[in-house]
Each structure stands twice: as C-alpha cells, then as structure tokens.
Amino acid sequence: MILLLTFVAVFLNRYLASSDSLYVCKDTKYDIITHTCCNGTVHSRSGGMEDCCNTSSDSLYVCKDTKYDIITHTCCNGTVHSRSGGMEDCCNNVLYKTETHECDNGVLRAKGQQYTTPGNNLVCGDELYDTSEKMCCNSTVYPKSVQRRCCNGVLFNTSTHKCCGSNVWPKSALNETVTCCGSYPYNQEKSVCCENVLYNNKNPAYYGCCKTKLMARGDMCCGSKVHKQSNLTCCGNETFDQQVQWCEENKEILGLSEIRCGNIIYNREEKMCCEETVNPGTKDFLCCGSKSYNRTVRDCSQGNIVKKGNLWHPSCGEYNPNTHDCCQGRLMKKNGTHWYCCNRTMINYDVDNCCGAGKIFNKRNQRCCGGNVIAxxxxxxxxxxIDSKTELCCGRTRYTDEEIIQKEEPFHDQCCPNMAGGRSYNSVKFDxxxxxxxxxxxxxxxLCGRKKYNxxxxxxxxxxFFKGAIRRNMKCCLPSARAYNPKIQACRLGKLKIRKQCPTKCETHGRMLREFCQNNHLAKTKKISKKFLRRLSKGRGPKSCQCVYRKRKRLVGISFQRKNRLVLNYFPGQKRFVKKHCTMH
Structure with a gap:
C-alpha cells in the first residue's frame, strides 16, 4: 500500500510540472475562455459580455508561477524559455526551431536529414542519434535494449516494471495477470476495466461493461444505459417492445400506429399528415395542400378542395368544367360538349378553332399560320x-429552319435546301x-447480281435469277433463295413444303376419310406430287377429283377416278393414317 501511494505522488508531481500555460491579470490567474481582464480586474464572460472598453494591457501569460511575455518567451512544461536564436516552439521539454526540426508525438526530428544506415536520424535534446542503436527518453540518449522502454519521460526496465498510461509500476508489486486500466494496473481476473474506469473486485465472469458503466452478465446495454435482462430491443439509451412499439431514428420510442408529422406525433389509423399539419383522415382521404379531403365526394384543384368533378381557378373560383369554362379570368357558360375558350370567347371546336391571340377561324376552309388565319x-x-405560283418552302434541315425561296422556273415544285437557303427544281426530271x-x-x-432482268x-x-417466275405467280423463299408457288407450296425458314390446301375444283366434293373408305374400293394410294397439285390449281387434271379430310377438317389427300379405278393421292406424313383406315382392293 505504501509503495502504491509513492507512485501516485510521483505521478501527480509530474502532471503539475507539465501543466499548460495560463493567463494572469496583475497577480490573479484566470481562464481566458470563461473570463476576461479589464484594467487589472478579472470579469466573467457570462451574459454575453465579451470585451472591455478603455483597457490597458494588464493581461500576461503565466508559466507555473512565473509571468512572461508571449512575444519574447514561451512556456515548456512549466519552464520559461527565451525565443532568441530563432527558437519558436516546444516539443515535450525541448525548445526547437520549426524551420530545421519538427515534433512527432513528443519526439523531436530533424527536417530533411536522412540516415545512411537503416533507420532515421533523430534529435534528442541537442544530440543527434541513430534509432537503430539508441533511444531517447526525456531529452537524454540511452543505448537501445530489448527490455528498456520510456514511459512519459521515465526510463524503465520491462522485466522489472510496467508502464500504465504515464505511470511506471514495479512488477514485484503485481502478478502476471495484471494489466493496465488507464494509468493504473489491475488484476484482470478479479477486476473489470470499462474504458479506463476501474471496478475492483468484480469478477469478469459475472460482470461486463456498458461504455464506462459496470453491468451484470445477461443485462442489456443500450447506448450508455444498463437495463435488466429482458426480451426488449434498444432504441438509443432505452428499450422497447417490437410487438407494440417502434424506434424512430434510434432516438424516440413510438407506438406501432404512431408517426411524426413535423414536431407532432399522431395516430396514422385515425389521422394523416399534410405538409407537416395533422388532419383527420382514413384510407379514402388524400392531401390537398395542408388540408385533407374525402376523395369519394371531393377533388383537389390547384391546392383547393372542391366538389367531385369541379375545378378551381384563382380568378373564376370553383366551377363545373362540363357546363362552364374560365376564359382569361371570366367564367363562361358552355353551349355544348366541345365548346372551349378562345381568349375571352367561347367557341365550338367541332366547327371552329383558335389561332394566335384569340383569332377564330373555320376549320373547313381556313387554317392557322403563325398566329394569322389563311385560306x-x-x-x-x-x-x-407563301404564294404557290412564285414561291417554295424549303423544309427544315439539321442546320437551317424552314425558309421561303423564289422559284427559278414556274413549273418547279420542290426545293433542295442548302446553307444559303435552297434551290428550286422539277422533281419529275431531277433529284x-x-x-x-x-x-x-x-x-x-x-440487276440480279451482274445480270439485267425485267x-x-x-x-x-x-x-x-428465275426467268418468268413472276408471270407464274412465284415468290422468293428466304433465306434459301429458292422460288416457289405459294398456291401449292409453303416456305418455312427457307424450306419448301407442299401446302395442304384443297383446290377449288375439288372442294365441293370433299368427304371424310372414314366415310370415303367404307363406301369405296381403293385401287391404289400414292404420295401427291407438285405437278399434280400445279395442274389442279390451274383448273386442269381429272374432273372426278374430291378432297378427303380427317378430323377437324385436316386435309389428308385428293382422290380421282382413273380408268374406272379409284386412286387416293395423300400428302406427306399422311401415309400411315391412310393405311390405318383404308384397305386397298
């Protein structure tokens, strides 16, 4: 216990020795932030008081107990130093020139100097040393050692002492489980350290930290406040029940049906917020400016609540657009469905139209041109x-607008625009x-390739090239580039298939396949040919042809009499179906 008090006394003595410089008013020290000096008397700055009137320079700096002039001297850890010789600032306890040296976390370094061997040249007091072989502690150079360290200007051996903050503690008074809590050592198996705040004799197995506060294991930490164990959720420093409450921006706890409107909290099941104003409203209500309205019976027009279907105008007020209209601030009655305003006059837009600033014209024989009425x-x-006999209109291009030009010849009917305006020409003979x-x-x-064709x-x-193909009503089948007759063939992605279509000549005698096979004796069946279809499509071929169908009017083939024998010509893919229902004799 005596050893602990001794180290505390040493720590307090060092703190006082390194205290900051203060202002002095004659013989009284004061804080320049909260007070001021007027003619040798200290005054408080409370109440908005900021400066003195008719004052003398009685205020000086004080360094520990010594007054000094800040222009010619400076204070380094309680000691006044002269600024002579270019000395301008302090680094720990050493006054140095800012042009040649710099202070890095209390260590004085020479500017721009490089060390030729590994490491850097540093300045310790007035001595330059090699950081790879030596160390600096309180402006004194010492040989570097694995167990030698510096603790706030105090040299110590890490095998015998421990540095906590700015204090050195002997390890003989500590055990192996001791570590630092701020500037003091503690047993981490028996005590708890919460952000440099020590709680002695608190077992870490049962206690934890909530910022700087101690809390029992199992308790809840919300922000910086400790709450007893619960199933609640944090909202800032407080807790809330998620089933009936919610947290707004981690600041305020509200009910599930509550919400903020400006600075007012309201129940959104009963009211609504319109431009930071609380209004009565349910699911059928909408906002109109800062007010609410029932959309089933009301409308909103230019920020005003009106009857359903009505409009509102600042000059005309509320009106029914089916019966009235607001024409330049005058409320006018409509005489029909398509009557609207033309300036301050009501017109029928089925017959008339409005041009420019209220010029009325008949749409049947007049038109509007640049705000003027023309034929x-x-x-x-x-x-x-424009005069159609002598003038032409050159259309708008990428670089020019529409422009009127004079015809070069009376029979010119088109304009070829250019940067200079345009040139007229006869579109029948010229391009x-x-x-x-x-x-x-x-x-x-x-040309078809390099060959001319008609x-x-x-x-x-x-x-x-296919000569005479168009005369035979043929077309191209792409991408295979083949010619085909669309009456008897179909083109599917470049492939030709026979079109299953009953020729007009045979359509009147169409029969179903089952009925056809029961009532007739087939002598032969064969696959239908393009030549046969081509002859039928031109009205040629056997006169006894008839189309044979299956279910849903799907064409199977075409039959005809040949030397008193019945032959059925079937389409591709129908052979198996024909043999299934028909027996050849």
Missing amino acids: FEDKCCNGQR CLPNDRVVKKQPRRH DTTDLCCKNR
Whole structure:
C-alpha cells in the first residue's frame, strides 16, 4: 500500500510540472475562455459580455508561477524559455526551431536529414542519434535494449516494471495477470476495466461493461444505459417492445400506429399528415395542400378542395368544367360538349378553332399560320403565307429552319435546301442529292447480281435469277433463295413444303376419310406430287377429283377416278393414317 501511494505522488508531481500555460491579470490567474481582464480586474464572460472598453494591457501569460511575455518567451512544461536564436516552439521539454526540426508525438526530428544506415536520424535534446542503436527518453540518449522502454519521460526496465498510461509500476508489486486500466494496473481476473474506469473486485465472469458503466452478465446495454435482462430491443439509451412499439431514428420510442408529422406525433389509423399539419383522415382521404379531403365526394384543384368533378381557378373560383369554362379570368357558360375558350370567347371546336391571340377561324376552309388565319388551300412556311405560283418552302434541315425561296422556273415544285437557303427544281426530271446538288434523274436499272432482268416478269432471289417466275405467280423463299408457288407450296425458314390446301375444283366434293373408305374400293394410294397439285390449281387434271379430310377438317389427300379405278393421292406424313383406315382392293 505504501509503495502504491509513492507512485501516485510521483505521478501527480509530474502532471503539475507539465501543466499548460495560463493567463494572469496583475497577480490573479484566470481562464481566458470563461473570463476576461479589464484594467487589472478579472470579469466573467457570462451574459454575453465579451470585451472591455478603455483597457490597458494588464493581461500576461503565466508559466507555473512565473509571468512572461508571449512575444519574447514561451512556456515548456512549466519552464520559461527565451525565443532568441530563432527558437519558436516546444516539443515535450525541448525548445526547437520549426524551420530545421519538427515534433512527432513528443519526439523531436530533424527536417530533411536522412540516415545512411537503416533507420532515421533523430534529435534528442541537442544530440543527434541513430534509432537503430539508441533511444531517447526525456531529452537524454540511452543505448537501445530489448527490455528498456520510456514511459512519459521515465526510463524503465520491462522485466522489472510496467508502464500504465504515464505511470511506471514495479512488477514485484503485481502478478502476471495484471494489466493496465488507464494509468493504473489491475488484476484482470478479479477486476473489470470499462474504458479506463476501474471496478475492483468484480469478477469478469459475472460482470461486463456498458461504455464506462459496470453491468451484470445477461443485462442489456443500450447506448450508455444498463437495463435488466429482458426480451426488449434498444432504441438509443432505452428499450422497447417490437410487438407494440417502434424506434424512430434510434432516438424516440413510438407506438406501432404512431408517426411524426413535423414536431407532432399522431395516430396514422385515425389521422394523416399534410405538409407537416395533422388532419383527420382514413384510407379514402388524400392531401390537398395542408388540408385533407374525402376523395369519394371531393377533388383537389390547384391546392383547393372542391366538389367531385369541379375545378378551381384563382380568378373564376370553383366551377363545373362540363357546363362552364374560365376564359382569361371570366367564367363562361358552355353551349355544348366541345365548346372551349378562345381568349375571352367561347367557341365550338367541332366547327371552329383558335389561332394566335384569340383569332377564330373555320376549320373547313381556313387554317392557322403563325398566329394569322389563311385560306385552307394556301401553304404555310415558317409561320408565313407563301404564294404557290412564285414561291417554295424549303423544309427544315439539321442546320437551317424552314425558309421561303423564289422559284427559278414556274413549273418547279420542290426545293433542295442548302446553307444559303435552297434551290428550286422539277422533281419529275431531277433529284436532290445529300450534298445539296440537283442532278438529272437516270433511268432505273434492275440487276440480279451482274445480270439485267425485267422486274415485272422475272424474279431475283438474293442474286439468283428465275426467268418468268413472276408471270407464274412465284415468290422468293428466304433465306434459301429458292422460288416457289405459294398456291401449292409453303416456305418455312427457307424450306419448301407442299401446302395442304384443297383446290377449288375439288372442294365441293370433299368427304371424310372414314366415310370415303367404307363406301369405296381403293385401287391404289400414292404420295401427291407438285405437278399434280400445279395442274389442279390451274383448273386442269381429272374432273372426278374430291378432297378427303380427317378430323377437324385436316386435309389428308385428293382422290380421282382413273380408268374406272379409284386412286387416293395423300400428302406427306399422311401415309400411315391412310393405311390405318383404308384397305386397298
């Protein structure tokens, strides 16, 4: 116990020796933050008092018990030093030049100096030393050792002493389980340290920390407040029940149906918040400005609550848009469904229209051009009426707007725009190129690959030439570039299939396959050919043909009489179905 008191006394003595510099007013010390000095008398700054009127320079700095001038001297850990020789600042207990040295966490280092061997050159007091071989403690250089350390300016041996904060404690008075809690040692098996606050004789197995406070194991720590063991949840420093409450921004506990509106807490099941104003409202209510309204019977128009379907205008007030309209601040009655405002007049938009600043015109024979009414047959260019006999309108381009130009010839009907405006030309014989040049039209040449062809009779499918194909009503099947007859064939992704379609000639005699096989004797069945279908589609072939169907009118084949023998021509994929229902004789 005596040894502990001795180390506490040493610690207090060092603290007082390194106390900061204070102001002195004549012979009285004072804090410049809370007081001021006026003509040798200390005054409090409370009540907004900030300065003195007609004062003399009675206020000086004091370093421990010694007054000094801050311009010519400075205070380093309770000792006054002269600023002569360029000395400007303190580093621990040493005065140094800021131009040549710098202070790094209480260690004085030379600026810009590099050490040629591993490590850096440092300054300890007035001596330069090698950090790889020596160490500095309280401005004194010592040989570096594994067990030698510095504790707030005190050199100690780590094998015999321990440094806690700024105090050195002998290990003989401690045991192996002792560690530091702030500036004091403690037994971590018998005591608890909470952010440098020591709680002696508190078993860590039963106690823990809540910030700087001690709490029993199993208790709840919310912020910096200890709560007894519970199933609640933290909200700031307090607890709440999640089943009936909720936490707002980890600050305030509210009920599940409560919410904040500005600075007011309200029940959202009964009321609603409109622009930080609490109003009555349920699920059928909406906000209109800072007020609420029932949307089943009311509407909101320009921040005002009106009857359902009505509108509101600052000059006209509330009105029914089905019967009235607000025309430039005047409430006007409608004479029909499509009557609306044209400036301050009500017009029928089925017949008339509004142009510019209230000019009424008939839509059947007039039009609006740049705010002016013109005849319907007249042309409008960039808001101006043009004379069709002598003028043309050059359309808008990427670089120019619509512009009126003069015709170069009376029969010119188009304009080729350019940066200078445009040029008129006859579109029957001339073309306007993208480079703004007017050139004579060339006769159109049709090429299939490198071969000329007539596009009215021949067919070109991806540079494949089919002579007379269009005359035979053929088309291209892409991407295979094959020609086919769509009446008897179908193109599916470049593949041709026979179209299952009953020719008009045989359709009137169509029968179902089951009935056909029961009442007839088949002599032969064979797969239908393109040639046979082509002949039937042109109205040729046997006169006795008839179409045979299966369920849902799906075509199976076409039958006909041949030398008193009945033959059935079936489509691809129908062979098995035909043999299943029909027996050939």
